[in-house]
């Protein structure tokens with residue numbers, strides 16, 4: 001990467017070449033569409049974090065933990081026993097087996113560090129990791145920092161003629177997937193419910209992937225951080241539960257998504273001992289252990305969730321939030337992909353226009369049309385979103401250029417306000 005080499009030239013001590021891969025040095029979308037660069041009153045539907053706090057009873061548990069001595073100190077690298085027990089009790093019925101707290105569960109510093117640790121534990125230099133595009137952007141540097149080579153397989157967007165597309169209309173071409181597999185393929189990442197498409201993969205789709213995973217002996221990372229956010233009566237299928245998949249699957253979860261606490265950096269992995277143990281060895285060297293008091297709070301969350309009907313209520317609340325935003329898009333007359341899970345909507349922005357002489361910052365020079373559209377919407381209308389081509393490799397980024405991602409993990413008033421502002425786009429829409 002020429003820009004990276006140039007940047008390195010400015011440094012007295014050259015930094016590691018691994019930063020030149022995986023877009024690690026490129027300015028990422030989060031900093032381009034950051035509040036600091038946008039109008040002061042811009043409503044942030046860009047980055048996927050909530051504008052509301054975790055439930056009071058979960059926060060109370062965090063405060064209680066801070067009052068103890070033990071929870072202010074190191075935890076076991078596997079995670080605090082109370083949290084591992086809570087994870088086991090909560091997830092064992094869903095996995096149809098009694099999850100062993102010593103060997104089948106690992107608490108991590110957010111899902112992200114858990115995923116990084118899996119890559120550290122399993123990738124040899126040059127091993128290939130298949131990811132479906134659009135993909136959660138952290139996968140890319142996490143793979144390349146660990147010597148892996150990302151291999152991209154696109155989810156194909158619905159046809160433009162489909163005016164009522166749902167996330168289910170984003171599809172895999174299984175021949176294309178098969179062709180992407182080489183003797184160096186080690187892993188495949190499956191993300192359901194999906195960020196940013198909102199797709200909840202069907203059993204049939206996951207079975208097709210499972211068949212290839214068996215045929216080519218692949219490790220499967222099943223990123224299920226949005227497992228508690230599934231709408232319209234759809235069923236979340238845990239990949240590890242498919243026949244024969246437990247032994248080759250690591251499932252990934254996040255307290256940040258489950259309890260509206262993205263800054264807590266607590267997550268967990270579930271899988272067979274042969275995957276969890278090497279990952280524990282990596283995670284112990286990377287962070288040693290995750291932060292202790294918030295592990296206690298996450299434990300309280302899982303312990304009480306069932307009695308409080310917490311996840312069912314929370315999913316209904318998110319469904320209501322989603323519908324507020326979708327109604328605004330309907331009123332505006334723009335099409336979108338109806339998300340069946342997670343908390344993102346992809347709005348089709350291909351009909352959006354802007355004045356020829358409109359001034360865009362140099363940070364988006366050379367980027368896709370969606371970068372301009374998101375900038376225009378944020379500065380003229382006051383609602384920020386994220387350009388979807390960022391979630392593709394360069395070769396396939398045209399597939400994402402027609403979409404902007406809006407996050408609806410915001411309170412209803414904020415979403416209503418954003419919806420009203422978005423009506424201001426009407427005059428910029430071409431037929």
Ligand SMILES: Cc1ncc(COP(=O)(O)O)c(C=O)c1O
Pocket residue numbers: 048109110111112113136191194195223225253254255256257262265266267
């Ligand atoms: C698909 C996906 N996986 C993993 C993560 C990381 O989760 P955490 O915040 O727990 O690290 C995110 C966060 O946005 C995500 O969208």
